[in-house]
Amino acid sequence: MADLKIRNLKKGFDGTAIIKGIDLDVRDREFVVFVGPSGCGKSTLLRLIAGLEEVTSGTIELDGKDITDMAPAKRDLAMVFQTYALYPHMTVGKNLSFALDLAGVAKSEVKEKVQNAARILELEPLLERKPKQLSGGQRQRVAIGRAIVRNPKIFLFDEPLSNLDAALRVQTRLELARLHQELQATMIYVTHDQVEAMTLADKVVVLNGGRVEQVGSPMELYHQPANLFVAGFLGTPKMGFLRGQAGKADGAACEVKLECGAQLSLPLAAGGLAAGSPVTLGVRPEHFNIVPAGQGQLRVIADVSERLGSDTYCHVRTASKEMLTIRVRGDFAPRAGETLELAFDPAHCHLFDADGQAIAKRLQQAA
Amino acid sequence: MTTSTLDTHLKSAPAAAGGKRRSLKPGWFLVSPSVALLLLWMIIPLGMTIYFSLIRYNLLYPGENQFVGLENFEYFLTDAGFMPGALNTLALVGSVLLISVVFGVLIAALLEACEFWGRGIVRVLLISPFFIMPTVSALVWKNLIFHPVSGILAAIWKFFGAQPVDWLAQHPLLSIIFIVSWQWLPFAILILMTAMQSLDQDQKEAARLDGAGPIAIFWHLTLPHLARPIAVVVMIETIFLLSVFAEIFTTTSGGPGFESTNLAYLIYNHALLQFDVGMASAGGLIAVVIANLAAIVLIRMIGKNLTNQ
Numbered sequence: 068m069a070d071l072k073i074r075n076l077k078k079g080f081d082g083t084a085i086i087k088g089i090d091l092d093v094r095d096r097e098f099v100v101f102v103g104p105s106g107c108g109k110s111t112l113l114r115l116i117a118g119l120e121e122v123t124s125g126t127i128e129l130d131g132k133d134i135t136d137m138a139p140a141k142r143d144l145a146m147v148f149q150t151y152a153l154y155p156h157m158t159v160g161k162n163l164s165f166a167l168d169l170a171g172v173a174k175s176e177v178k179e180k181v182q183n184a185a186r187i188l189e190l191e192p193l194l195e196r197k198p199k200q201l202s203g204g205q206r207q208r209v210a211i212g213r214a215i216v217r218n219p220k221i222f223l224f225d226e227p228l229s230n231l232d233a234a235l236r237v238q239t240r241l242e243l244a245r246l247h248q249e250l251q252a253t254m255i256y257v258t259h260d261q262v263e264a265m266t267l268a269d270k271v272v273v274l275n276g277g278r279v280e281q282v283g284s285p286m287e288l289y290h291q292p293a294n295l296f297v298a299g300f301l302g303t304p305k306m307g308f309l310r311g312q313a314g315k316a317d318g319a320a321c322e323v324k325l326e327c328g329a330q331l332s333l334p335l336a337a338g339g340l341a342a343g344s345p346v347t348l349g350v351r352p353e354h355f356n357i358v359p360a361g362q363g364q365l366r367v368i369a370d371v372s373e374r375l376g377s378d379t380y381c382h383v384r385t386a387s388k389e390m391l392t393i394r395v396r397g398d399f400a401p402r403a404g405e406t407l408e409l410a411f412d413p414a415h416c417h418l419f420d421a422d423g424q425a426i427a428k429r430l431q432q433a434a
Numbered sequence: 435m436t437t438s439t440l441d442t443h444l445k446s447a448p449a450a451a452g453g454k455r456r457s458l459k460p461g462w463f464l465v466s467p468s469v470a471l472l473l474l475w476m477i478i479p480l481g482m483t484i485y486f487s488l489i490r491y492n493l494l495y496p497g498e499n500q501f502v503g504l505e506n507f508e509y510f511l512t513d514a515g516f517m518p519g520a521l522n523t524l525a526l527v528g529s530v531l532l533i534s535v536v537f538g539v540l541i542a543a544l545l546e547a548c549e550f551w552g553r554g555i556v557r558v559l560l561i562s563p564f565f566i567m568p569t570v571s572a573l574v575w576k577n578l579i580f581h582p583v584s585g586i587l588a589a590i591w592k593f594f595g596a597q598p599v600d601w602l603a604q605h606p607l608l609s610i611i612f613i614v615s616w617q618w619l620p621f622a623i624l625i626l627m628t629a630m631q632s633l634d635q636d637q638k639e640a641a642r643l644d645g646a647g648p649i650a651i652f653w654h655l656t657l658p659h660l661a662r663p664i665a666v667v668v669m670i671e672t673i674f675l676l677s678v679f680a681e682i683f684t685t686t687s688g689g690p691g692f693e694s695t696n697l698a699y700l701i702y703n704h705a706l707l708q709f710d711v712g713m714a715s716a717g718g719l720i721a722v723v724i725a726n727l728a729a730i731v732l733i734r735m736i737g738k739n740l741t742n743q
């Protein structure tokens with residue numbers, strides 16, 4: 068069992084608040100990913116959970132037991148560091164067995180656990196080597212193995228893949244997913260790589276400036292971002308935003324008048340929205356279509372195009388000077404300065420009020 | 435099997451030799467000026483010392499400079515001062531090394547472990563003895579600390595009603611070990627403190643999560659991390675400690691008897707107190723041999739440690 072409950076957790080360094088009140092539940096066997104921009108407090112939150120930093124206020128509970136002030140070693144958590152933090156003077160085998168040896172576990176049991184971890188991670192031929200003699204990926208696996216032998220309640224990872232090259236990162240990502248399945252383990256994983264967050268997570272926690280912006284499954288966050296920040300943070304290329312004003316709104320539809328000239332009606336339950344209040348419309352790059360002149364909602368001027376082979380990302384400018392990115396077929400490449408006509412399905416649009424909060428989610432509306 | 439290995443040998447041998455020759459030629463040419471200078475620098479004094487050690491050369495009997503073979507060496511080695519001098523040198527080097535490494539590690543670890551107000555000042559104070567000239571520090575110890583009448587230790591002894599100890603007369607070698615340790619401990623602290631700061635914080639935190647307490651972290655992480663700087667401290671200190679002289683000269687003059695005479699002081703004794711340059715040169719050469727032996731042993735023991743990690 069591993070149920071983690073965090074309540075109103077705060078942390079400041081020298082009076083500067085870094086974590087500003089976080090509530091979070093991690094359930095048994097869940098793979099939870101913390102994402103957020105650099106400096107938002109992801110590592111700090113993880114270190115608070117691990118016990119490497121002292122909590123300023125708030126509580127952390129594991130399986131109903133308050134562990135807020137417990138020593139890190141007693142918490143039954145294992146952490147994998149970004150720098151691996153292997154003990155350089157010990158062999159791989161010794162690195163793996165260090166915690167068990169310190170705890171005074173019987174030799175035969177230590178050996179069995181080390182062998183088991185080495186088998187899972189394919190480290191058997193490397194047990195006699197020193198960390199210096201390993202490649203980056205192998206070191207990473209030793210660091211994970213060191214966590215596995217302790218059989219912790221929760222695995223904590225702080226950007227474990229960021230020191231690996233792109234190919235190895237993809238491979239290790241898959242291995243982590245496999246490991247999560249195989250060990251039936253609870254894992255908390257910090258990253259600023261969206262792909263890692265989307266592919267690995269059962270639950271994504273988007274952090275910004277020491278607060279939780281939204282918690283949910285990857286698809287929930289992608290399709291129903293709770294606010295402008297989450298909408299802009301998840302998805303590459305970024306969601307395009309268009310400023311506008313709300314028009315007539317009721318429980319089923321909402322008129323929006325965009326600054327760039329277009330006017331449309333969205334199938335949203337925007338009952339509370341006053342007519343004339345400023346709103347922001349968000350559309351993902353893949354939801355734009357280029358259509359013949361006169362059939363679209365939006366007229367834009369092409370700027371730079373990035374051709375990736377499979378797709379082309381066209382960066383375009385609207386009449387009101389907002390930049391949008393649209394994703395089109397790989398063989399399409401407009402000239403810079405060319406005028407394009409865009410169409411998009413109102414059903415795929417996101418609407419945010421003046422405070423950046425999303426207005427009515429489509430799924431709720433559908434339900 | 436055999437033929438194939440032979441084959442590869444034959445094939446690789448000329449290539450390797452060729453490669454070597456090519457890499458050596460311009461290399462030698464370019465470093466030759468400095469090598470030549472170094473050689474002159476070394477060979478001339480060494481040659482003169484060897485020459486002096488083979489002739490009778492006593493300043494009291496000028497003009498009697500005939501060749502005497504290895505007589506000077508024989509006299510030096512059988513001199514009443516040689517055995518005590520050699521043993522004292524060993525004892526001095528060994529104990530100062532032990533004191534400075536053990537206390538250096540402990541003090542550096544303590545400094546690193548606890549945050550307290552004025553840590554920067556304490557650091558400077560700890561290191562400052564190193565910057566005091568040996569003669570000055572020896573005089574300070576002799577007159578302000580060890581002195582049986584005006585020394586601090588005498589005052590403490592008197593305070594507790596004990597008979598003050600004349601340290602330099604009763605425990606000359608121990609006193610000198612104290613003085614020299616006081617000078618060289620700061621060097622060890624300086625090197626070890628700097629090295630300690632380069633210990634990876636993540637490793638310490640990982641060890642904390644693995645259940646290691648401060649002592650286990652010190653034993654399993656800090657000490658292995660310090661192996662290399664400790665080797666450096668031992669090497670450098672040995673070189674300087676073999677030739678300790680000023681401290682002995684200013685305090686005990688090697689006495690009483692030969693109790694605090696080391697090899698460096700013995701050589702000085704022969705050369706300038708007995709005016710026997712020939713015998714002093716022989717002693718100098720013996721000291722060079724001993725220093726080289728020590729260096730070879732140290733490099734064997736520690737050098738491996740230095741390059742392997």
Ligand SMILES: Nc1ncnc2c1ncn2[C@@H]1O[C@H](COP(=O)(O)OP(=O)(O)OP(=O)(O)O)[C@@H](O)[C@H]1O
Nearest residue numbers: 080081085103104105106107108109110111112259
């Ligand atoms: N020990 C510390 N003392 C003072 N400030 C700190 C300390 N550790 C972190 N901070 C501050 O806390 C903030 C959050 O840091 P944190 O390391 O949690 O960011 P992060 O989200 O992990 O960023 P990144 O993605 O770059 O790793 C930063 O502004 C940082 O300067």
Ligand SMILES: [Mg+2]
Nearest residue numbers: 109110111225
């Ligand atoms: Mg971080």
